[in-house]
Amino acid sequence: MGNPIIEINHLTHTYPGSRAGIFHVNLTVSRGEFIILAGKNGSGKTTLLRHLNALLSPDSGEVLVHGNDAAKKPTLARRTTGMVFQDADTQIVGETVYDDIAFGPENLGLPRSDIHRRVSAALETLGLAGLKERTPATLSGGEKRRLAIAGVIAMDPEIIVLDEPFSNLDYPGVLDLLACIEALQRDGQTIIMAIHDIEKVIGLATRMIIMDQGRIAHDDKPENLTETVAAFGVRKPEQRSLVQWE
Amino acid sequence: MGNPIIEINHLTHTYPGSRAGIFHVNLTVSRGEFIILAGKNGSGKTTLLRHLNALLSPDSGEVLVHGNDAAKKPTLARRTTGMVFQDADTQIVGETVYDDIAFGPENLGLPRSDIHRRVSAALETLGLAGLKERTPATLSGGEKRRLAIAGVIAMDPEIIVLDEPFSNLDYPGVLDLLACIEALQRDGQTIIMAIHDIEKVIGLATRMIIMDQGRIAHDDKPENLTETVAAFGVRKPEQRSLVQWE
Amino acid sequence: MDNSNQLKMTVYASLFAALIAAGAFMAIPIGPVPIVLQNMFVLLAGIILGPRWGLASVGVYLLMGALGFPVFAGGAGGLGRLFGPTGGYLLSYLPAVFITGVVSQTLGKKTHWDILAMAAGSMMIYAMGVPWLKMVTGMAWGKAVAVGMYPFIIGDLLKITAGAFSAGIIRPVIHTPALGKITTE
């Protein structure tokens, strides 16, 4: 399976005062994959993804990023994996679109000229070039989502993680974002996406992981799982969408 | 078209410092209808719905509720139309599920015994009876949404307005809510729903209104509009779902 | 405040009460009197809400504390705390928010006036807090000032500056008729 970027061994995490969490998760992520993470509300998708970024620390088990323990090298983990959160508003920091995208590269302490180059490239990739002076609060839902992705791309991560990126978008917004994700994938970007309505992206994905009650229930090629998903609270995709959702 | 509950005449509303808003909207809502309100992000759906509840006041034109101007009798307007907002988290007030549902009836100044009866009935209708002592913050997304609807139903409104009720729900949550909406409709409840993915409810609706740039672009039976919607940023529903989405 | 916005002011005042509590949560114990963010939100309530609603906000906060909810510095609560060594600071928040509100209302909504208004409120806090501390703990004046005022002056100046900036952020959010004016009968 190529060269693993991330290797998760027996990862367990529980929340204090609650029996929910994730349990004994094993997973490797290799370059160029597009992984769908599906499962009911509360099945542990977000919890798992936060570990990739060392935003939570394991109760037991480990997350290795290029062989280094993420808990000990959180910065490495965060540079390797860029997270786009479900709620775009939470993620937006800057006063303008440009400033917001520059937030990550500035934290990395890059020289100004590099920052400028990266921000310009990200603006271009996500079709935000015309909006760079706008205040993020005045953007539409779809534009905000693209801004959140641009902020992550400007950090040049090896993996991009998207947590339910389609929520609250109208149909043009969905199409727009899909086109953008497709373009990223074509460029060889590794992508992990948590999503409920898998129909939209199942044609693009190379792998699908189904979570149930904090455990990985299935991990296979998407086309092998289309019959299985319904048992795990995920809507079965229509046949045609195995090719392309439009 | 029966007895109109609401009559909107030439309603115009613009936001200060912005050219967006709604313009010259005419609309009547009659008992027993299930109206889908569709259109792009920013087409004015939420703005229109807020006028039904006198939460905004018209620049020109009027909203009549049983013949009375809503702007002059906001309480009547709010008792007639119950609104379920898009973001469930920001409409929950009470410390427990029971208390939250009681908030509306308490505002109406009803005697305790009536309040208790109404809350119990709403808990029953929405399948929340087992959760009545829970703190709303600990509910799942789907349960929160049903709680928001229960809080509105307990006020016994003639019309229920739902603003994108399906966002952020997993598939079981969507099915659950659909069943609940179907049951309400069977009981003769008048419903207006703003929604992007019309496929889910097009089989239930009796009428569809398409908004575009603050104006009503189409207002017809849903089956007559399935070919038209794509031009207005709404995804064309699959044929089968004209019967039932499942 | 006109009647149509009564509901909004009620909600904002409650939010400020919660912010004051959150500011007390992050307390750094450096002696009998901890460093807190609490007083910044009290002063901010004065300039954003004005004297009347500011009083309501602090009143609700103190009431919750008196009832035993853990809203005072470091997660403490109870009447005992209200009459304890730092009780003077807590009770002084009532006149302080009022003074800040009045000064801000008379001067206007400019950053430099905000700073002045909050400084006036701050003085009220120490004017009540330090003597109370001396009384309850039986310290000498010098000692009371040394543990109850000097260590906080620089921090409080920073908090006032931060408060003035925060006011600049909050005002546009709550004064845009974003979601409309709420009319009641």
Add this chain to the structure above:
Amino acid sequence: MGVTPFAYTPSTTSIQRADARCKLFCLSVLSIATLSAGFIPLAVLIALLFGLLTLEQKSPGRVLLELKYFCLLLFFVLAARALTTPGDPVVVFLNTDVTRQGLLDGTLICLRFFAVMLLGMLFTCTTRPSLVKGAVEWFLRPVPLIPEKRAAVMITLFLRFLPLVLKQAHEIRQAQQARCSDLKKNPVTRAVNLAVPLLKKTFTAADRLAIAMASRSYSEQRTDPEFSRSGQEKKICCTALFLAGLLVVM
């Protein structure tokens, strides 16, 4: 969240079932009485409170653990007293006499605060929040100038906002950490980056909540709260008054 020690925990003890107004009355009477109580009655009261809290599934160990910060502050108060009260020296610390009178005085004050803290804890964890609010509303009714209904609604909203603010702060911090914000060492920049979105978000949320309340016909002419009685209120109030009397007299 830190309010866990005070969170309402349902049970069927007679304190739980008593009228909230009765409990609020007892709380106030006992709190005030402790302010003039001596050593032995205080110790007895604290032991009694620990016992009652154990019945509510809060063992003394857990209570102490959850109050550790509070205990630290009490220690500072004790130290301040011990070092500044004149009297017979016991030991010398940092060139200052630690006096017997100071130690006794300080301990007494700490015990008083501690007792009141436990009283508050017992009240809030045996009374559901809506009843706390109802009881406050009831007692505020005769007080002039205070609109008791509005105060009650504000208490509800307060309890609603406190966790919301903390949760939003946590979410924003995580979103920024994901973009390596921890590498920026300047604490001012970091504080500003957290505070700006937090303020915007919380005030927007408050705005939305106000709208949602209006649409549910919010009015200050609301139905009065309802109280349920267990029939033992008289007994409980008398016990509390008796205890309070003992605290003051002894």
